Amino acid sequence: MDINRRNLLKGAVAGAAGTALTGGLLAAGARHDADSAAQADLISPDLVPFHGVHQAGLTTPIPQQRFSTHVALDATAANRAELVALFRTLTDRARFLTSGGTPPDLGVGSPPSDSAVLGPVVLSDGLSVTLSVGSSLFDGRYGLADRKPAGLVPMRGFPNDSLEPAVLHGDLFLQICANNPDTVHHALRDIAKHTRGGMQIRYRLDGFGSPPRPAGVSRNLMGFKDGISQPLSTEHDQLVWIQPGSGDPEWAVGGTYHVVRFIRMLVEFWDRVDINEQETMFGRRRDSGAPLDGAAEADIPDYAADPQGNVIPLTAHVRLANPRTPQTTNSRILRRPYNYDNGIDKNGNLEAGLIFVCFQQDIARQFEATQTRLIDEPLVDYIQPYGGGYFLALPGIRDTTDWYGRALLT
Template structure:
């Protein structure tokens, strides 16, 4: 399939339906028909404020800053991802939408509970809440006068060779990521924002997700049993973040986009029944890691660096293993690395009685073509692709941070254009 055909196949719908947001409440308060997953208790035994990715989660994640929270924030236990279509009729309506989202997000991030969750007899629980807002390529059409101000690399996510994308689970004018230490906190926030933005947004797809325990330690595991997110850029290095994550002046992006980042979301279903029949030794060769420890096949600990130069023919770590294709660890491929912040999903059983389990892949980067798409091309037809199927998601641009109490999401885009 040609790339332009793939983009057309999953193109966003026309914006001629102006139904109210709450008429689609099933897409927010519950699992949407085109959505994935529901809160799971699997991660509930992780302590609030526990160590994740080398950082201690505060009870309240700061809302203001040069960059939005929820990107380099240590990963919370639960997340909700929603793709929206904007129903605002004009530019003033879009400004009102962004200002309403900012106002409520600021209040909620400060620890004020949503109206439906307020119970006077109970002490509020710390949720380490973060709310992260992105924009899709479809927002930059003629509706709001933004067509000449789109970020350089923002486009509809193409279908890659191993994808089976479902249009109802792709793209959107906006991307909303809500992360917290409790699953109900995610739902309460989505309900709150639905009330605040009534008539201005329509949910397109939704995915509820969570982290599995690491068992016994180290990185968390996915439902194929292997540890995930072992290797990531150093979020504590400003130099590395400016090279791989944040939009900076040398990137040649519009001025309003400085401080933002590109988000790639991928809804990936596992063919779990098929995978469970694969012998352990073959599973480990497919990944290039030990299932129990997470160590590369030439190492003993998950933190060990694979020694590819000492294994040029792939006798220890196969040349077509997932970790070797995804990150060959060469000088040439260094700039294709990006920050992973993925979660698991469990959507029960499908109509054929098969378990609907998978991964909400979430990646942040400076340029999705240089980074995510380049890695994806290296992974084309990898052995793992026989057992996983990308079915949805999208490319989004995460807006720069809300700088202070007078600022709001997208202010630099909508005030200067």
């Protein structure tokens, strides 16, 4: 294999900063007397419920919201009381924004205040805000060491990774998703404005998803459908949500472990690979998403009928990631990936790839077991994981009196 594929990244900037967002404010200068057609362009009926047993933004139907930002933060609160105040403020802003509140920066509504809405309806745009905590929050600063889940550890590197310290880990992690990029942008700005002094951005990467083409799940930047095989909603209690008696602290019940991996794709080299070889590496057809032994995206590969890997190679990504055996059924994960495009690196190469996001009950049993099976798969010559971390998405906000991390911090 051409070693230059690996050398492409040497000296390149990983691109911790997010992609440039759409310029301009959404409907700047919009007025209450705008005609109905203009209002229809501004208003999305997709309001993602904020309150519930589990946080929003975790199980939104695929394809999920089209745009996202993934933001790791360092807690700068001086003490436990300030940390509580930070979490309460985060809850207040997320509740306000996701229920249709419009940040004044958006230019929608008159007067420009936190209560501004557009006419009798609100601007929701499918916005969801998800808050997770990292292992470093449980150091000596806030007296939380005895409440740290055993399974919440710093993300470790795997063979074929090139992890960069500047884009690893974090005390907190925010995932903000919506149907339009400026909604995501202004939600993050609103949260940052109201939490100054309590937390500071450590690194950030913005994502986008392509519309289904022609149908089904979205495609990654290698051109293949991503996220086809997912646990059923009836399996989430066994695979996604932390349960009572699991060995995790009671405050974590209803939450889920949140893994984020920034994976650069060496797209220039990938584009030179014959489509048949690409499909052999993935184990699926590029056009339809069907497994190589099937005809449609939803078809389940029959590995038992192909024990030697004559149709779907034993080294194919889909076969290693999910072998579909009784021994590996408990290691499946819920994936919510996004693409990213950061322009070019300092060597003039395209800097693009995948924000791999998954949720599970147990990182070691699920993500790490899956990733271990993928060590040295053929795709490693075309991808380069470089950042991200392990986090725990907090349990849901039950009602208007509840707030992020209440059971953890009180």
